[in-house]
């Protein structure tokens with residue numbers, strides 16, 4: 001596989017001229033670009049300029065015997081580490097979301113086995129149109145990284161979101177993606193086991209007890225660990241998130257199912273308990289729907305039983321305890337003190353403590369304190385992805401101490 005090479009699909013919008021600047025900016029950063037110019041794109045920039053700047057042939061026609069003889073469209077779709085669509089027009093987004101394959105660009109997007117980054121640029125009304133927003137949501141659900149456009153004055157004179165982000169910002173995003181894809185893999189040969197999301201504890205066949213956990217933080221950590229080369233098993237309660245690329249997801253509903261799935265996935269080198277496991281479950285769920293007023297008796301009494309504590313159970317395992325066990329502490333007050341106490345009580349090595357009195361559950365940002373054997377570190381407020389990356393790097397550092405290298409079992 002080549003390293004630090006992207007395949008750039010240039011769509012037909014006024015922002016297409018900026019793709020030429022992007023090719024130059026990437027070349028300065030040591031990233032080679034091979035280009036596909038759509039028919040629409042060729043009305044804004046010429047194959048000759050694209051080819052001169054990229055130093056490579058510019059591909060355009062799915063049915064060209066010359067192009068196909070040189071590099072077939074399947075081979076082309078896999079010839080880079082990352083596929084970037086810039087500018088991604090409303091039409092290209094729609095085609096990709098719908099799975100169309102009627103020209104070289106759309107066929108390549110269907111055939112590729114590489115990650116895809118889309119950089120939309122279009123008129124504000126087109127961007128805000130329900131169809132475009134639906135297509136963007138579909139693509140993100142499919143694991144495509146779709147950048148948010150900038151807000152400002154557009155070429156057509158209107159104002160709003162839809163402008164292509166600055167070329168340097170796009171180049172930064174591409175570089176970060178390539179770094180993740182082709183960067184060092186310090187966790188290669190390690191198995192990471194995580195739980196994420198809420199659990200659902202049935203009350204009767206149609207009702208359950210649960211909580212507001214979105215699963216975002218756990219899914220981000222799973223992705224970050226996979227990016228560093230770990231084999232990742234993510235035992236997940238019901239959430240509305242797509243399975244992260246390269247992660248084995250085991251779907252469960254109840255706390256007891258979550259524990260059983262974790263036990264089945266052991267041995268692991270690291271266990272991270274991110275899930276908001278329900279502390280209690282209804283003692284004896286009814287096997288038929290409870291009626292509002294059962295024979296005039298009024299509301300039924302709710303009798304609860306304690307759920308197994310997954311973190312405590314895995315921390316206390318004699319034989320198969322993972323080398324590093326990490327718990328989460330969602331607190332609304334006295335965050336650090338409670339986290340210290342939780343670390344001792346649960347027998348885990350680290351606690352990631354966060355204040356959930358705001359909008360952390362479901363939000364995209366998190367402010368955490370990491371409690372380890374060495375003390376407490378307060379991390380600044382940052383996105384859940386950034387928290388995940390930093391935590392994954394800390395885990396990798398823990399495993400890369402002297403004498404800690406494990407030979408990858410390949």
Ligand code: C5P
Nearest residue numbers: 273274275277307308309310311327328
């Ligand atoms: O005691 P508390 O529920 O606040 O502890 C939170 C930590 O314990 C989290 O890491 C959570 O995933 C884990 N936990 C668990 N099983 C439970 C309850 C909590 O693994 N039944």
